Amino acid sequence: MKDLDLKQIKERSVKIRQSYHKLEKQHHGSEWTVEEDALAFLTDAGLVGRLAMSQQGRWPKGAQTVPELEHKLGECIWWLTILAERMGLDINDVTEKFLTKTEKLLE
Numbered sequence: 001m002k003d004l005d006l007k008q009i010k011e012r013s014v015k016i017r018q019s020y021h022k023l024e025k026q027h028h029g030s031e032w033t034v035e036e037d038a039l040a041f042l043t044d045a046g047l048v049g050r051l052a053m054s055q056q057g058r059w060p061k062g063a064q065t066v067p068e069l070e071h072k073l074g075e076c077i078w079w080l081t082i083l084a085e086r087m088g089l090d091i092n093d094v095t096e097k098f099l100t101k102t103e104k105l106l107e
Contacts, residue, residue: 006081006092013081034086041079048072 004012021031032040051069054061061068084091 006095009077010081010085010091013078014085016078017082017085034083037079037083037086041076041083044072044075044079048076 024031048069050059051061051065051072053059054065055069081091084094
């Protein structure tokens with residue numbers, strides 16, 4: 001596995017989202033709105049919670065928990081990257097601001 005930086009994640013995420021927009025137009029006549037993207041992210045984030053419970057032995061899910069959890073964690077990062085992009089925010093900037101602010105608060 002190669003390490004990705006946020007710039008690479010953003011570039012690849014945007015390309016994937018463009019492909020999904022084409023499918024949305026084919027199947028529904030229009031692209032999903034930012035609000036629909038946010039709802040999809042929240043759904044996946046909820047699944048991360050349930051899969052984390054399963055991975056920790058607190059919810060019966062079955063043997064496929066880890067691959068599914070890995071997928072959903074990656075998907076949530078993808079969604080956050082897309083949401084930032086669609087709302088005119090840069091994922092690099094917002095992450096840097098959060099980390100710097102939080103580090104200063106905890107010093």
